[in-house]
Amino acid sequence: MLRRRVIPCLDVADGRVVKGTRFVDLVDEGDPPELAERYAREGADELVFLDISAAPERRGTLLDIVERTARRAFIPLTVGGGVRTVVEMRDVLRAGADKVSLNTAAVHDPDLISRCASRFGRQAVVVAIDGRRRVGKIGIDPSAGDQPPIWDVLVGGGRETTGLDAVAWAERAVALGAGELLVTSIDRDGTGAGFDTDLLRAITERVGVPVIASGGAAGPADFVAAVRDGGADAVLAASIFHRRIHSIASVKVAMADAGLSVRLTPEVAA
Amino acid sequence: MIAPRIAVLDYGAGNLVSIDQALARVGAQVSVVRDPASWIEARPDAVVVPGVGAAAPAMDRLERRGLVTPLLDWLRADRPFLGICLGLQLLFEASDEDGAATLGVLSGRTIRLLDAPTLPHIGWNQVEQATGHPLFDGIADAADFYFVHSYAGSPNVPGDNVIATTQHGGRFPSAIGRGRTVGVQFHPERSGDDGMRLLANFVSLIAAEQAA
Numbered sequence: 175m176l177r178r179r180v181i182p183c184l185d186v187a188d189g190r191v192v193k194g195t196r197f198v199d200l201v202d203e204g205d206p207p208e209l210a211e212r213y214a215r216e217g218a219d220e221l222v223f224l225d226i227s228a229a230p231e232r233r234g235t236l237l238d239i240v241e242r243t244a245r246r247a248f249i250p251l252t253v254g255g256g257v258r259t260v261v262e263m264r265d266v267l268r269a270g271a272d273k274v275s276l277n278t279a280a281v282h283d284p285d286l287i288s289r290c291a292s293r294f295g296r297q298a299v300v301v302a303i304d305g306r307r308r309v310g311k312i313g314i315d316p317s318a319g320d321q322p323p324i325w326d327v328l329v330g331g332g333r334e335t336t337g338l339d340a341v342a343w344a345e346r347a348v349a350l351g352a353g354e355l356l357v358t359s360i361d362r363d364g365t366g367a368g369f370d371t372d373l374l375r376a377i378t379e380r381v382g383v384p385v386i387a388s389g390g391a392a393g394p395a396d397f398v399a400a401v402r403d404g405g406a407d408a409v410l411a412a413s414i415f416h417r418r419i420h421s422i423a424s425v426k427v428a429m430a431d432a433g434l435s436v437r438l439t440p441e442v443a444a
Numbered sequence: 445m446i447a448p449r450i451a452v453l454d455y456g457a458g459n460l461v462s463i464d465q466a467l468a469r470v471g472a473q474v475s476v477v478r479d480p481a482s483w484i485e486a487r488p489d490a491v492v493v494p495g496v497g498a499a500a501p502a503m504d505r506l507e508r509r510g511l512v513t514p515l516l517d518w519l520r521a522d523r524p525f526l527g528i529c530l531g532l533q534l535l536f537e538a539s540d541e542d543g544a545a546t547l548g549v550l551s552g553r554t555i556r557l558l559d560a561p562t563l564p565h566i567g568w569n570q571v572e573q574a575t576g577h578p579l580f581d582g583i584a585d586a587a588d589f590y591f592v593h594s595y596a597g598s599p600n601v602p603g604d605n606v607i608a609t610t611q612h613g614g615r616f617p618s619a620i621g622r623g624r625t626v627g628v629q630f631h632p633e634r635s636g637d638d639g640m641r642l643l644a645n646f647v648s649l650i651a652a653e654q655a656a
Contacts, residue, residue: 176561176612177568177588214636219568220590244461250590250634270461272496272592272634295497297564297592353564353594384566407562437568437588439636 177437178401179219179408180425181386182415184209186255187227189235191416203416207242213415214247217422217439221247222275222356222386222410225255226331233262237269244270254302254356260289267294275300275356278329281336281343284350291351300386301352304328305340305373306360325373332360344377355385356410362390364413369396374404386410393420394428401434448650451477451488453515453531455495455505463494463528466633470644480510490524490650491515493531494633496592499539499546499554502530512547519549522623524650529593532620532627541595550622552601557594558614564594565612571630577607577621579628581645587638589618589630596629624649 184191184206191203203209210221221243225236233256240253253266254275263274274294280287280301291299305325325340344355357377359370369390378385384407387400391411400406414420426436450472454460460476467474475486493515495502506512519525519535527535534546539554546554557565568588573580596616608619610629618629626646632639 175570176565179567241461244459245465248462248466248634248636248639250592250631267459268461270459272459272462272631292498293501297496297566297594354566382563384562384564407567 175435176407177219178406178429178434179386180217180397180422180429180436181220181222181408181410182209182213182218182422183222183224183388183410183412185224185226185412186236186239187225189227189239192226203413206239207246209416210243210247210251213422214249217426217437218249219437220250220252220408222252222254223271224275225253227255233265237265240266240269240271252300252356254300258283258286260286260293263290263294263298267298273298273300273354275302277302277304280347281327281329281338284346287347287350287352291353296351296353299352300354300356301344301347302356302358303340303344303347303377304332304358304360305370306332307370307373323372323376325376328360332363340373341376341380345380348381348383352383354383355381356388357385359389363388365390366392366414368392369400369404369406369409371399371404374400374406378405384408394425397425398429398432398434401429402432446651446654447471447473448489448647448654449473449475449487450490450492450647450650451475451483451486453491453493453506453511454478455502455509455511460494462631462633463492466640466643467492467647470640470647472647477511478509480514483511483514489654490526490646491518492526492528493534494528495530497530498541498544499530499533500542500544502534503544503546516547516549519547519625522625524624524646524653525626526646527625527627528633529629529631532629533595533597535620535625535627536597536601539595549625550597550601550605550620553598554595555598557596557612557616558599560594560613564592566592568635569610569612569630571608571610571618573608575607577619577626578649579607579619579621579626579642579645583638583641589628589632589635589639591618591630593629
């Protein structure tokens with residue numbers, strides 16, 4: 175049976191791992207390859223690097239980090255942040271990444287998803303969707319009682335609105351060739367308020383590709399909820415792992431106790 | 445023991461760093477081979493074909509680089525070979541993914557995973573060993589390996605070639621072996637300690653043969 179994955183996310187800026195609250199207030203949290211190796215040893219099922227640096231020399235720095243990581247951590251690596259072309263994706267894969275996640279560039283140029291999928295296979299193309307709740311307004315019948323939530327897609331690190339509906343964009347991205355979706359709640363990211371399981375459920379009910387939950391993890395119970403209530407295949411978190419608030423092992427044990435199928439490596443099971 | 449020389453075929457199908465590094469770590473001398481000249485120069489004891497993606501562009505690039513003929517000669521001579529993911533699928537006769545004719549050294553086709561709850565099949569899943577193949581020495585039955593694919597060998601691949609199976613909806617062959625040709629649908633270079641063990645076993649098999 176396919177395991178539910180636990181994925182530490184390393185937000186990388188100018189060669190270092192950082193973490194902010196709601197995409198701002200960055201704090202340095204370490205050397206990417208070193209953290210990657212530690213997580214692999216501790217039972218991470220996969221790693222995600224999101225490059226959020228703005229410096230012009232960012233690409234060279236990123237490729238160097240990816241290559242150093244691929245030499246040390248023998249688990250899958252997804253890289254996102256600033257990939258805009260098939261050639262840029264090729265370079266990241268060549269450096270040692272297994273998948274590339276597209277976000278802003280895919281919104282501005284949806285056909286990029288198709289071009290990347292036909293060149294590298296859809297399994298290598300992750301589309302990251304940053305959703306923010308907008309209750310009510312469009313398509314809601316007030317006489318029907320509860321207003322089902324709606325989520326807007328934001329880009330540019332959660333700063334720009336797009337006018338896209340997150341669920342509709344998720345379906346379109348899959349139709350264009352996305353092999354996986356990384357769904358982040360901007361409302362919850364960095365807050366520790368738990369994943370937005372409504373957003374996850376709304377998307378997992380509509381697509382057949384794996385969905386990675388992101389944004390809001392505070393503890394093991396949130397991981398369980400993302401899978402059980404949100405239907406997520408994988409759950410991603412950053413600060414709670416970097417700051418050693420929770421270990422990957424404790425999260426996995428909690429998921430196993432809740433009856434979810436997880437990979438328990440010897441270190442985790444011990 | 446002399447480190448076995450392994451040629452890893454580069455035909456533009458993605459990440460080669462991981463497999464190169466992983467093979468080097470388990471004691472192989474790795475050369476990346478891009479054309480017949482570099483193949484000859486590498487004087488390999490074994491050939492590894494990695495890769496993800498679709499069969500047609502892969503066959504096309506192998507053909508353009510002049511690698512199909514040496515590869516077929518190698519496989520027909522039953523020299524040591526490891527195919528990973530797409531590298532395994534190319535051994536079958538054809539792929540349903542895009543209708544491409546593939547190398548055809550193993551009977552069977554590459555088909556879309558049957559009754560899969562999610563596609564692509566991405567993540568860790570159990571590899572259930574059908575026979576005690578030395579590729580899995582020291583690896584527990586039903587150990588987890590990392591998969592990332594939507595297609596695999598059809599379940600009617602001749603049973604004596606199937607050394608392990610995995611279930612995602614339907615069951616599919618996740619490791620194949622015939623003579624010195626082996627192939628795995630999962631990614632040992634991305635499967636942590638058990639993956640490294642499998643690659644070490646492959647290297648040991650080559651070394652044992654050299655010593656014999």
